[in-house]
Amino acid sequence: xxxxxxxxxxxxxxxxxxxxxxxxxxxxxxxxxxxxxxxxxxxxxxxxxxxxxxxxxxxxxxxxxxxxxxxxxxxxxxxxxxxxxxxxxxxxxxxxxxxxxxxxxxxxxxxxxxxxxxxxxxxxxxxxxxxxxxxxxxxxxxxxxxxxxxxxxxxxxxxxxxxxxxxxxxxxxxxxxxxxxxxxxxxxxxxxxxxxxxxxxxxxxxxxxxxxxxxxxxxxxxxxxxxxxxxxxxxxxxxxxxxxxxxxxxxxxxxxxxxxxxxxxxxxxxxxxxxxxxxxxxxxxxxxxxxxxxxxxxxxxxxxxxxxxxxxxxxxxxxxxxxxxxxxxxxxxxxxxxxxxxxxxxxxxxxxxxxxxxxxxxxxxxxxxxxxxxxxxxxxxxxxxxxxxxxxxxxxxxxxxxxxxxxxxxxxxxxxxxxxxxxxxxxxxxxxxxxxxxxxxxxxxxxxxxxxxxxxxxxxxxxxxxxxxxxxxxxxxxxxxxxxxxxxxxxxxxxxxxxxxxxxxxxxxxxxxxxxxxxxxxxxxxxxxxxxxxxxxxxxxxxxxxxxxxxxxxxxxxxxxxxxxxxxxxxxxxxxxxxxxxxxxxxxxxxxxxxxxxx
Numbered sequence: 026x027x028x029x030x031x032x033x034x035x036x037x038x039x040x041x042x043x044x045x046x047x048x049x050x051x052x053x054x055x056x057x058x059x060x061x062x063x064x065x066x067x068x069x070x071x072x073x074x075x076x077x078x079x080x081x082x083x084x085x086x087x088x089x090x091x092x093x094x095x096x097x098x099x100x101x102x103x104x105x106x107x108x109x110x111x112x113x114x115x116x117x118x119x120x121x122x123x124x125x126x127x128x129x130x131x132x133x134x135x136x137x138x139x140x141x142x143x144x145x146x147x148x149x150x151x152x153x154x155x156x157x158x159x160x161x162x163x164x165x166x167x168x169x170x171x172x173x174x175x176x177x178x179x180x181x182x183x184x185x186x187x188x189x190x191x192x193x194x195x196x197x198x199x200x201x202x203x204x205x206x207x208x209x210x211x212x213x214x215x216x217x218x219x220x221x222x223x224x225x226x227x228x229x230x231x232x233x234x235x236x237x238x239x240x241x242x243x244x245x246x247x248x249x250x251x252x253x254x255x256x257x258x259x260x261x262x263x264x265x266x267x268x269x270x271x272x273x274x275x276x277x278x279x280x281x282x283x284x285x286x287x288x289x290x291x292x293x294x295x296x297x298x299x300x301x302x303x304x305x306x307x308x309x310x311x312x313x314x315x316x317x318x319x320x321x322x323x324x325x326x327x328x329x330x331x332x333x334x335x336x337x338x339x340x341x342x343x344x345x346x347x348x349x350x351x352x353x354x355x356x357x358x359x360x361x362x363x364x365x366x367x368x369x370x371x372x373x374x375x376x377x378x379x380x381x382x383x384x385x386x387x388x389x390x391x392x393x394x395x396x397x398x399x400x401x402x403x404x405x406x407x408x409x410x411x412x413x414x415x416x417x418x419x420x421x422x423x424x425x426x427x428x429x430x431x432x433x434x435x436x437x438x439x440x441x442x443x444x445x446x447x448x449x450x451x452x453x454x455x456x457x458x459x460x461x462x463x464x465x466x467x468x469x470x471x472x473x474x475x476x477x478x479x480x481x482x483x484x485x486x487x488x489x490x491x492x493x494x495x496x497x498x499x500x501x502x503x504x505x506x507x508x509x510x511x512x513x514x515x516x517x518x519x520x521x522x523x524x525x526x527x528x529x530x531x532x533x534x535x536x537x538x539x540x541x542x543x544x545x546x547x548x549x550x551x552x553x554x555x556x557x558x559x560x561x562x563x564x565x566x567x568x569x570x571x572x573x574x575x576x577x578x579x580x581x582x583x584x585x586x587x588x589x590x591x592x593x594x595x596x597x598x599x600x601x602x603x604x605x606x607x608x609x610x611x612x613x614x615x616x617x618x619x620x621x622x623x624x
Contacts, residue, residue, distance in 0.1 A: 069290055073279075073292050076303060079222050079303060082211070093204040097133070098191060104193055106133065107141070113142075119146075129183070129206060130143065130145050131144040133203075134201045137158060140153055152180065159259065162174035162203065167198050170198070174186070175260075212233050222306075223303070232301070241264040243269065252266065270285045276291065276304065277293075279291060279293060284306070288310070291304065293305070406516065407441075411437050414433045417433045464500075465504045481519050487530050491532050500608065506587075513580045517603075518545055521551075530547050530548075531545075551599060559593060589608070591605055
């Protein structure tokens with residue numbers, strides 16, 4: 026009977042504590058949401074203020090240069106150059122003004138859009154002689170007297186704001202003066218401040234961003250009409266203009282949004298230039314952390330109160346003290362074991378870092394070995410050809426034919442020059458070449474490659490059938506590297522037909538859909554079964570000592586640098602065909618990233 030009374034007393038003492046604990050839990054949850062609301066309100070006010078500051082800074086940078094086109098429109102030197110159509114004398118003046126004002130470029134255009142003077146007249150990508158009549162800032166200046174437009178320069182590939190004004194400033198326009206402003210330093214300052222700032226145009230396209238991966242994105246998917254207009258104005262080059270990954274909220278109004286997996290407070294406002302809007306985003310995570318700290322203090326206080334309640338109740342729970350003590354000992358042991366596991370994990374992470382460093386070093390050593398073997402492979406054929414030409418020259422001299430010998434010496438000199446350039450091939454195999462690209466007639470390149478391969482073709486009794494058009498097929502590239510690709514394919518075909526009863530190599534050249542196509546069709550033994558490895562470095566079907574398997578890999582890399590492709594297939598009647606596709610010069614000039622003409 027006394028035991029039952031003790032249990033009843035214990036139960037009566039337990040329920041008030043349970044009720045208090047539930048109420049405390051509810052209070053903690055409600056407090057978290059309350060503190061979050063308070064701190065979020067403060068963060069929203071801060072975001073509004075920061076957005077206003079960045080908007081003022083952007084307006085200040087643009088307005089700093091807004092006067093320049095108008096000042097040029099009133100300059101007598103500019104007006105005289107425009108009316109005479111000769112801007113040579115004006116170039117140094119524009120150059121000096123651009124350097125002193127900090128503008129990216131200043132230039133002057135005729136009424137047809139032809140540029141006659143520019144501050145960058147001495148640079149490789151000078152605007153002089155280029156026509157920008159397709160740009161909206163030119164059209165607006167001719168129509169309304171002034172204009173502004175943000176775009177990526179089609180010559181410099183540098184983005185900026187183009188501010189224009191008709192010349193002269195009043196009356197009928199006789200031309201247009203333009204100032205280009207580079208806003209990249211402003212973007213960099215945002216990034217340096219660890220701020221998330223975006224600037225969009227009226228269509229919602231991101232023009233400026235402290236995060237480079239969001240630049241030239243869109244707040245919402247763009248329609249086909251908008252994309253067509255952008256391509257017509259060449260505003261953003263080859264940028265995809267994909268929509269930003271907004272999971273919730275709206276970038277078109279002040280709200281809380283979820284963008285790329287992160288919650289932000291978003292504030293936006295207009296910028297006084299071409300219907301631009303500036304967007305300031307600040308993460309919500311600090312608000313949650315602050316609310317958590319406040320709740321942690323509250324929980325601490327409640328814990329103290331509950332501890333006091335448990336202290337008074339402890340007299341009825343003495344029988345549980347031993348168990349609690351054992352639990353505490355077990356918890357300490359668990360903590361000790363966890364600390365040991367943490368130290369072990371740290372050591373494992375360090376071992377992983379050391380292994381990664383070793384792998385990187387091994388990769389470097391492998392690359393060095395590949396370069397060395399590639400040099401031996403690529404220099405072998407020119408050296409063999411040079412020895413043949415020198416032997417022929419010696420024979421001609423001994424036969425009293427100095428003029429013919431001179432021709433062979435000239436060919437040897439050409440081969441030596443070629444060998445000088447061959448070492449540059451390895452750079453193409455590792456990264457994109459920095460060499461200047463020039464128009465290359467593929468017929469000339471083919472003639473040069475066949476000349477070098479002539480010895481091997483004759484030695485293997487290969488008959489070459491050239492099927493080329495009457496007109497030239499011209500691409501933008503490097504003749505030495507293109508000849509190297511053709512030489513590799515010709516020599517591979519000759520080796521493939523070494524044991525064939527019929528040895529004919531058919532080379533076809535034609536232009537098709539803005540592309541130059543070259544087909545190398547042989548009557549050899551065809552491609553191996555594992556064709557997917559055909560273009561891998563060091564893959565070869567030749568006997569040991571006859572090849573290193575680098576020719577096709579190097580050729581593929583060279584063509585990739587020139588926006589071309591190389592593929593291969595087996596022929597139904599036997600043998601194989603290798604196909605080269607390169608953009609024609611006209612198509613390359615208009616569309617490709619290494620084009621030379623334009624703004």
